[in-house]
Amino acid sequence: MGNYIKEIVRRYTLKYNTRNPFKLAELLGIEIQLGTPGCDGCYMFLKNHRYIFLDQNLNGSELLQVMAHELGHAILHKKQNCYFIRNKTFLLNSKTEMEANLFAAELLIDNDIILEHPEYTICQLSRLLGYEEKLVELWTQNRTN
Numbered sequence: 150m151g152n153y154i155k156e157i158v159r160r161y162t163l164k165y166n167t168r169n170p171f172k173l174a175e176l177l178g179i180e181i182q183l184g185t186p187g188c189d190g191c192y193m194f195l196k197n198h199r200y201i202f203l204d205q206n207l208n209g210s211e212l213l214q215v216m217a218h219e220l221g222h223a224i225l226h227k228k229q230n231c232y233f234i235r236n237k238t239f240l241l242n243s244k245t246e247m248e249a250n251l252f253a254a255e256l257l258i259d260n261d262i263i264l265e266h267p268e269y270t271i272c273q274l275s276r277l278l279g280y281e282e283k284l285v286e287l288w289t290q291n292r293t294n
């Protein structure tokens with residue numbers, strides 16, 4: 150599963166030349182709406198269109214992480230709806246949630262940054278990058294097995 154997702158992310162980032170999930174969504178014709186959807190974010194497939202709803206009150210790095218997760222659903226699980234609730238979604242171990250989290254980790258974390266700091270712990274990397282430790286941990290796990 151890990152290599153498959155790594156490969157998908159690699160293909161998209163090479164093709165569109167960006168790791169920014171907002172830019173990717175725009176290029177892929179996925180609609181993004183900021184508002185107060187009642188969750189941190191959700192993905193929906195409606196009338197053959199892909200929509201991502203995001204909570205406008207999230208801060209920059211939270212917004213990026215939720216967006217990257219939802220983009221993972223839009224690309225990997227096009228026809229399934231998903232609701233993202235922070236601090237809960239990372240604990241879910243359903244296959245689709247795991248895949249969306251891994252997609253987010255692969256998209257947001259650039260190899261080079263981690264290679265430049267080989268001595269850093271997950272906690273230090275998490276602070277350096279501004280993302281949740283869980284995301285960095287997923288990224289690291291995906292390279293060791």
Ligand SMILES: [Zn+2]
Pocket residue numbers: 218222231232233238245246249
């Ligand atoms: Zn999800």
